Amino acid sequence: MDDSIEHYWQMxxxxxxxxxxENRFGPFIAKDAAHAREIVLxxxxxxxxxxxxxxxxxxxxxxxxxxxxxxxxxxxxIIETFDSTISREESIERRRQALLADLFVTGTxxxxxxxxxxNLDMIGNRVAGITFGPKHVIIFVGRNKIVPDLEAAMFRxxxxxxxxxxxxxxxxxxxxxxxxxxxxxxxxxICNTWTITEKSFPKDRIKVILINxxxxx
Numbered sequence: 001m002d003d004s005i006e007h008y009w010q011m012x013x014x015x016x017x018x019x020x021x022e023n024r025f026g027p028f029i030a031k032d033a034a035h036a037r038e039i040v041l042x043x044x045x046x047x048x049x050x051x052x053x054x055x056x057x058x059x060x061x062x063x064x065x066x067x068x069x070x071x072x073x074x075x076x077x078i079i080e081t082f083d084s085t086i087s088r089e090e091s092i093e094r095r096r097q098a099l100l101a102d103l104f105v106t107g108t109x110x111x112x113x114x115x116x117x118x119n120l121d122m123i124g125n126r127v128a129g130i131t132f133g134p135k136h137v138i139i140f141v142g143r144n145k146i147v148p149d150l151e152a153a154m155f156r157x158x159x160x161x162x163x164x165x166x167x168x169x170x171x172x173x174x175x176x177x178x179x180x181x182x183x184x185x186x187x188x189x190i191c192n193t194w195t196i197t198e199k200s201f202p203k204d205r206i207k208v209i210l211i212n213x214x215x216x217x
Contacts (some may be wrong), residue, residue: 009143012113013210016146019115026204030211036140037064044207048136054079054125056106060140060216061161066105067202079214081125095125098131106130106137107216109161110145110153111208118153122190130197130206137206150196162191162217201215 013029020027028043030036053070055061071074079101081094096106106126110118117139121127130137147153158181166173173189174182181191199205 002163009212012146012161013143013212016111016113016115017195018112018209018210020111020210023115023199024203025115025200026207028207028209030209032213032214033063033065033211036209036211037066037069040050040064040066040138044138048103050076050102051104052077052079052101053105054081054094054101054134055104055130056129057082058105058140058203058216060107060108060211061105062144063215064140068076069162076214092123095123098125099128101134102128103136103138104129104134106139108141108208109157110143110147111141111210112150113146113148113155116153117195117206117208118150118157119197120191121159121193121195124193127193127195131195135205139206139208140216141208143206143210143214144214151211154194158191161217163184166190168217182199 017027017029028039032040039155055067061067070078079098080096081091081098083091086094100104106129108117108119112118117130119130130139145156147156159179160182163175163179166176171188171190173185173186196208
């Protein structure tokens with residue numbers, strides 16, 4: 001990476017990390033997805049007790065390779081909510097159970113420079129896990145999700161994150177055809193619940209790993 005670009009992003013990440021610290025989150029900066037994985041394994045997990053874990057859909061989390069590591073741990077009970085062999089009813093029930101896990105791992109749709117996490121969910125289990133329930137939360141954030149403010153966060157989510165996620169999951173909503181939000185009334189609408197997480201409560205319950213790379217949607 002060009003030195004000037006590297007310097008620019010390092011400043012942006014450090015500023016965002018400072019804002020997150022002021023908002024009582026537990027922030028880290030990782031140079032890439034592999035480094036983010038090491039932060040979890042060497043700095044976060046040794047300090048907390050985790051017997052059960054689950055996760056919300058996150059391409060950035062998958063990029064770290066942590067899910068396969070968790071699955072190989074015989075002492076860790078994983079609540080699998082994306083098992084393609086189970087019924088929709090069982091999947092929803094497991095999502096409910098995931099809210100009582102020791103650890104919930106996911107991404108965020110956007111993070112503002114003021115240190116706010118902004119998310120828009122279809123079912124609500126991902127934003128519910130961030131908000132309340134699991135004892136510990138780890139959120140992975142590619143640098144591409146850092147935005148100036150709430151207005152920019154919502155614009156990004158409506159007109160990029162939501163349409164691309166709808167395309168990824170083969171959901172039939174108008175944004176799949178237009179590439180931007182139509183504020184639709186589709187029965188398959190994925191934009192149902194907004195959350196703005198201003199601060200972490202209790203302090204450090206939510207760990208945020210800012211990754212110096214273009215990751216996720």
